[in-house]
Amino acid sequence: MITPRKPTDVRILAIDDEPANLALVQAVLAREGYQHFEALTEPRLAAERYLAFKPDLVLLDLMMPSIDGYALLGSLGRLTGEGDLVPIMVLTADTSIEAKRRALALGARDIVTKPFDVFEFALRVANLIELRMIFEHLQARSSHH
Numbered sequence: 001m002i003t004p005r006k007p008t009d010v011r012i013l014a015i016d017d018e019p020a021n022l023a024l025v026q027a028v029l030a031r032e033g034y035q036h037f038e039a040l041t042e043p044r045l046a047a048e049r050y051l052a053f054k055p056d057l058v059l060l061d062l063m064m065p066s067i068d069g070y071a072l073l074g075s076l077g078r079l080t081g082e083g084d085l086v087p088i089m090v091l092t093a094d095t096s097i098e099a100k101r102r103a104l105a106l107g108a109r110d111i112v113t114k115p116f117d118v119f120e121f122a123l124r125v126a127n128l129i130e131l132r133m134i135f136e137h138l139q140a141r142s143s144h145h
Contacts, residue, residue, distance in 0.1 A: 002125070005136075007129050008033040013055035015072065016091065017064040020068040021114070025091070026061060028118045029125065043067040050079055055086060056132045057125065060108075062099065073106040080139045085135045088126040 064070030087109040
């Protein structure tokens, strides 16, 4: 019997070129009890860190200088592999409907616009982690049959 992980045991990878944004995100997540957090300010290292850290949730900024978040959405989606589900939440200052549609079309599971309400952000993170945990539970059950 696989012991299910507690939601607070999940690994969260945040990618944003602004250290202040990452510090805020980390503070909110820490207050919610999430201990396994990795912050990345250099999007070019995203694929390498993603494969090494094996996150359960990715928080991704769209507006970054070296690689834009849309390109990363596509590449991280491909890294996840068939038959796995790692939700990606986009954090963006772009409130346009085009940005939201494009991010969702590229595989984002949720979008939070900056500046965000910390309570809403924490609830949305919890929702995506619940999605990840349900997925893991179903995977574990199907591999035992």
